[in-house]
Amino acid sequence: MTGVEKPAAPSRAAVEALADVQDVCGRPVVARVTDNESGETQLVPIPCGSTRESVCRACAERARRLRAHQCREGWHLADEPEASGGLTDERTEDETMGDDDNGDRRVRSTRRRQDVPDLPRRRMEDRTVGRIFESPDGRVYRPSMFLTLTLPSYGRVDGDGVPVDPATYDYRRAAVDAMHFAKLVDRFWQNLRRCAGYQVQYFASVEGQRRGAPHLHAAVRGAIPRQVIRDVVAATYHQVWWPPHDVASCGDVVWVDDLGGLEPTMAGEGGYVEAATGWVLPTWDEALDDVDGDFSPDVEAAHVVRFGSQIDIQGLIAGTPATDKAVGYLTKYLTKDLGDALGDDLDTDDDRAAAREAHLDRLAEETRWLPCSPTCTNWLRYGTQPKGARPGMVPGHCPGKAHRRENLGVGGRRVLVSRRWTGKTLTEHRADRAAVVRAALEEAGIDPDDHDELSVSGTDGRWSWETIARTQVDDATYLAAVAALVRTRDRWRRQYDEARARAETSGFSATPGGP
Ligand SMILES: [Zn+2]
Ligand SMILES: [Zn+2]
Helix, strand or coil: CCCCCCCCCCCHHHHHHHHHHHCCCCCCEEEEEEECCCCCEEEEEECCCCCCCCCCHHHHHHHHHHHHHHHHHHHCCCCCCCCCCCCCCCCCHHHCCCCCCCCCCCCCCCCCCCCCCCCCCCCCECCCCCCCEECCCCCEECEEEEEEECCCCCCCECCCCCECCCCCCCHHHHHHHHHHHHHHHHHHHHHHHHHHCECCCEEEEEEECCCCCEEEEEEECCCCCHHHHHHHHHHCEEEECCCCCCCCCCCCEEEECCHHHCCHHHCCCCEEEECCCCCECCCHHHHHHHHHHCCCCCCCCCEEEECCCCEEEEEEECCCHHHHHHHHHHHHCCCCCCCHHHHCCCCCCHHHHHHHHHHHHHHHHHHHHCCCCCCCHHHHHHCCCCCCCCCCCCCCCCCCHHHCCCCCCCCCCCEEECCCCCCCCHHHHHHHHHHHHHHHHHHCCCCHHHCHHHHHHCCCCCEEEEEECHHHCCHHHHHHHHHHHHHHHHHHHHHHHHHHHHHHHHCCCCCCCCC
């Protein structure tokens, strides 16, 4: 392990600039590592591991490369991957975006359930790999697809994504749709599997369109007729059975520790009360009971999300440049915030840029005040106590990720990978790459355990480590930590290159990418 020595301290900005130029983490976590045999301790830097370029360019780029590797590995699998875990649950934690509708397992009446849309249903084969096609000259093709799904129009926009008429642009709908986009996408995969007749696998990323709405890019394993995909997209919808939240009708609220004085049945319970009227807001469960108990024939969900009519479907063949390009496209913006990536390739003058900024501000303002989940503080605006209500909740200040300016309503994960894409978790992919490096080093007669990045991420009886809060690390130590990362990276890369060069002459080949 590389210890941290203490030179004189230059400025923090200089440290970060150094890290940036050197392509190493600029804000490492410093760990105190103890050698359990000798009792010696030293400080060791560990890269922060952020996936956002705005936080750490080096770590984000590393994470992006790992995702590209994962995407490429699963797309054209010829054999079924070994499933990690049960086969009945197709979802992985990677796949879960946002919160459940109601955060609980209420069973709705049959009439309310989101039944399978009116689509042809095929017998489901237990396979995840696509079919093979053979050309007359005996060549074998394994086609797959690249899909792009969008949300509907909220009003006409110009080439920069700015509404032609902001006054009539449906900002509210745009914001609510963005918040429930992940659920709609979930339902799409369920429906697609039913119609395609096999366990369709995907690697998908959620990106922002110029107009600020999320859209989905997906690598799909296997080829499905275009018309089937179009039909499934058109028939897929997601209903939000939440309490009504179209009009913010509730006045200012106050928290009351004991509601007994206002509502004898609620003695001993705390809750929110409309300040001007003394009206006790219904609890989340009560509000849902109202929704569920309304059996009138014209009862409607609080919101219904559907896809837009713009769909892009590309057929791709394994190993072609088009496929490589698509992998690059799928992972290109993952290191950016949803809102950040939008202005990327715009060529606009200042006025246009300002108009765009104003548009995104307006959208962000809309998402700030809408409920993002059952626990959202914004429910107080609509006269419902948030699930798990407690003192101090303030509308417009919900910490949910969906409300952040940079996310424009998308609070969940940006990468969605089905469980049997490769049959591996991202951690296993990471370990895989480490194994490649390890093999290359061993090949060259170098002891891999001499390397920080491998030993820090492993568990080792000999060493124990704890991370130290940034405030406990002085600037000189911190700089030394970054400098140590640079040295380690240099040494590691040099050894890797040497090992690879040697391996190439002896027939061993490492996968592309390197450390
Ligand atoms: Zn970092
Ligand atoms: Zn919220």
